[in-house]
Amino acid sequence: MKELRKKSVDSGVNQMIVNAYREKTDLVWDRAEAMQPQCGFGRMAICCTECMEGPCRVNPFAEDGAKSICGRDQQTLVTNYFLKKTADGAIALAELAEQFGCDLNPSTWRSISTTADNMIPCGKRLDEIGNAVAATLTSIAAAQGSKRQALAAGMGVLEGGKPNIVCHGHVPPSTVKALVKAAGSGAHVVSICGNEKKLPVVTNYDSQETALLTGLVDLLVVGSQCVTPAMIALAKRLSIPVIAAASLGDEAGFGQAIVTAQNCFQRRAGKASSFAADKKDSVVGHDAVAVSKGMVYLGGCGNVANTQDASFLKTASFLIENGFTVVTAGCAGTALAKAGMCNATSVINLGSCHDAGEFLELANRAKAINLPVFAILPELTHNKTLATAVAYASQGIPTWANLGEMSLPGDLLGGNIHAFAGVAQLSQVLAEVVGK
């Protein structure tokens, strides 16, 4: 990990990091530092714990090409690891699709939910998973719609004079709707990961703990995925009530949740808060899309090793300067929204990362008029984002994803998946795409 002078581009996040340092609260950055140095076998994905004869790891310095007990070489280990991760992300997205009431085809489920104990990984499986994820994402997009709406972004969306309820993790839309209805004017409902399409967004994945440190969160409603164990532990330490979205149940349950938030608010009401972060106006969704030179999907979660949001902002600025329409979603989208970039017509924020399916439709429209279409994921953390990249590549969209130190064989997914090494590579990527 590089030594970071600046942990985040977001000034609100940086303000909270300073507070955390003074209060000796460990955040994700401190834990990442304590983890150094990180194991090279894992980084290169050349270790395997799949069977009980393992664990195996192959020595990359071996002269004669070391193999695992079952005979996997370095390349096979990496491919297998990538396949497993993609399958895991595909299942995560399928579970979210069910939350949105989508009825997934049994064959979709079958193709993603098992790797069938197959020991010889082949590119065909990856194509199957890619197609299944594309179908899953498309069904989520159809269920969600793409209505254009204004939703603010940034730490400033937390209100000082009102109880704040934060929905974190992918909370089902029906739950969000019922919660907002129950809250009425008595509480303010905002979001972190996974609900960007419906609620104002506080911050994105890596800085989730800093939202709690503002002292302005009165209730945490947690959905599935993306909620770190550290987040729950910190909420407990700060006496912030945590409720699982699935346990809210009926109307009485929602009413009780609002009362819990209001009670928590009573304790801090009247106390001065040292927190003063701003928020940016932002637009989620789209109606008419004007594409000039081409269309690019900018996604990903961020990575603690780099300054938070920096790679997304740099990539987006570069693409906009070059006349491309940037379609974004998830934590990358939140990064742009927090920086006030989701106001312009050149940026379309689809909402959450599970809304990435809308890009497939937009891409088809752009392709129909012969405009170049591609995807860049400068920093990935979660498997579902990786699965999204694989889905795009399987649909013939050239996709550049930051796969860390994994080196994949070039022929996977029709040669549409490429390693993204950093913003310095951007002009080369553009040349390749426009050249086609």
Add this chain to the structure above:
Amino acid sequence: MKRIWVNKEKCMGCKTCELQCAVERNSASRTLAGAIHEDPKPVARVGVFGTTGQSFPIQCRHCEDGPCLKACPSGALQRDAESGSVFIDQAKCRGCWMCVMNCAFGAVVPSAKFKVAIKCDACMHMEEPACVASCPTGALLYGDEAGYQKVLADRRGRIALFAAADPKIISLDYVREGNER
């Protein structure tokens, strides 16, 4: 004298050496599954430091003019005449931590529970040190100066071949700027 040598280019930062040292040299059970439940927790005498991608293991260098040896007021720190390794006679250690403070490598650590210092003794009574035996990439070597020189010469030979293939490379530490030559 036989020493533990480090080829830091081969260190993957997996910390297998740390685990093996703690289990082999500081646990009662001598098994990983048993060691993790012991109290006090077994301590490794080798540590993997540095940053991701630039990690290296470090243990006692058994300095020829060891500052820990000089600092020890109780005579607990001694040099083994046969192997040349510096070790601690823990029965004599009073826990004053003079050795801890004097070690330039941070290779001597206090055991809070037993109030004695802990350090690497190069597994002098074993065939091969635990860390060397456990290293999966061969980043740790055990041998005398001549053995190490052989490894070094081999490595330099490779660098020469490497450099011949690319005129910009002069050594692994220096790459010629631009196209000058």
